[in-house]
Amino acid sequence: MGHNGFPGLQGRVIIVSGAGGGGIGTAVTRMVAEAGATVVAVSRSKENLGTHIEPLAAEGLPVIAVAADASTDDGIATVLAHARRAEGELYGLVNVAGGAAPATWMPATRVTRTDWRALFAQNLETMFFMSQAVAAELTTHRLPGSIVSISSISGMNTAPFHIAYGTAKAALVAATRTLAVELAQYDIRVNAIAPGVTETPASRAYVGEDPERDRRAIAMGRRGRPREQAGAVLFLLSELAGYITGQTLLVDGGLNLKWTHLGADHTSLFLEDDAFRAAITH
Numbered sequence: 001m002g003h004n005g006f007p008g009l010q011g012r013v014i015i016v017s018g019a020g021g022g023g024i025g026t027a028v029t030r031m032v033a034e035a036g037a038t039v040v041a042v043s044r045s046k047e048n049l050g051t052h053i054e055p056l057a058a059e060g061l062p063v064i065a066v067a068a069d070a071s072t073d074d075g076i077a078t079v080l081a082h083a084r085r086a087e088g089e090l091y092g093l094v095n096v097a098g099g100a101a102p103a104t105w106m107p108a109t110r111v112t113r114t115d116w117r118a119l120f121a122q123n124l125e126t127m128f129f130m131s132q133a134v135a136a137e138l139t140t141h142r143l144p145g146s147i148v149s150i151s152s153i154s155g156m157n158t159a160p161f162h163i164a165y166g167t168a169k170a171a172l173v174a175a176t177r178t179l180a181v182e183l184a185q186y187d188i189r190v191n192a193i194a195p196g197v198t199e200t201p202a203s204r205a206y207v208g209e210d211p212e213r214d215r216r217a218i219a220m221g222r223r224g225r226p227r228e229q230a231g232a233v234l235f236l237l238s239e240l241a242g243y244i245t246g247q248t249l250l251v252d253g254g255l256n257l258k259w260t261h262l263g264a265d266h267t268s269l270f271l272e273d274d275a276f277r278a279a280i281t282h
Contacts, residue, residue: 005036008239013088015040015079017070017130018097020048023200024150025096027226028233029053032094033061035234038086042079042097044069062087070097071126076133083137090141092237093134095149098123100165102206108163116164123168128175131190135183144187148236149176150229151194153252169194173248180246189245191236196252198224215264219254 014032019025020043029041033056041053041063049065057063066082069075083090100119127149138145152169159166173192180190196218197207207223215221232251235241250256263269271277 006234006238006240008242009091009237010036011088012036012091013038013040013083013086014092014094014237015042015083015090015130015134016094016096017042017079017126018095018150019043020045020052020065021096021099021201022048022052023202024195024198024226024229024233025094026052027230028094028096029063030056030061031227031230031234032092032237033063035238037092038062038064038088040064040066040079040083040086042066042068042070042075044075070130071121073129076130079130080133080137089143090134090137091143091145093131093145093147094233094237095127095130095147097126097130098150098169099202100162104165105161105206107161111164119164120168120171123165124171124175127172131175131179135179135186135188138188139183139186142186145183145189146237146241147179147183147188147190148233149190149192150233151176151192151248153194153196153250153255156194156248156250157256176248177246184245189236189241191241191244191246192248193229193232193236194248194250194252195229196224196250196255198226198229200226212264216262217255217258218252219257219266221264222253224251224253 014037016029016039019029019041029039033039043049046067053065068078131147149172151172154166155169155173176190176192229251232249261269267277
């Protein structure tokens, strides 16, 4: 993308919460910094920051690594303190912090109160209270802004055997819409993206390589890349999306478009007549 900047991001400070995992958050950090903004890159893990964020700063990108837990008030205060000291004016927030460990997959009948609360804290509370703090800072200083959060395709449709995660990600979409209405008068836009299956270190824990499966399941025939999620985030942060608020953009390669009874060629698995199948696909 180069260092010529992206509409409206030069000289602005953008916080990326959950920046250090080497997946979507890290890709967002790089792309936003390349677009001309100063990025306050937040992760609970100093080790992750060392592995994934410090090399970006070493390349000369305007990235500030901050070790803080975005799920606590103290962590949020630390992040805001760094944002105030950064060069430029606070403008944006990207809520990437969230996710779910493989052990969180289970039938709805087995989910405990502890499981449920942990996934809501990780995926919904972190997004809301970080957004609240950034919105308060922006409105106090009468600054415009843009907040983008990461939901999931699991929050847009169904999430069998992952009900707490899917419901938390759906709640994030609802919070995005309501925040958008309340903050519009202050020229602060609030949007989200809902990634489909994306090749990240986190997803590798339970999604292996299987090109044939990807062709069957996803209209575009492959999983997404972190950069492709970051591109949608950058668009929503920027002034190119200046009249868009309260929206959640599916970035899923058409995964949501394929019914479960569609095969690799997008025709129904129930069609037994190959001549008919050939006739309708050519």
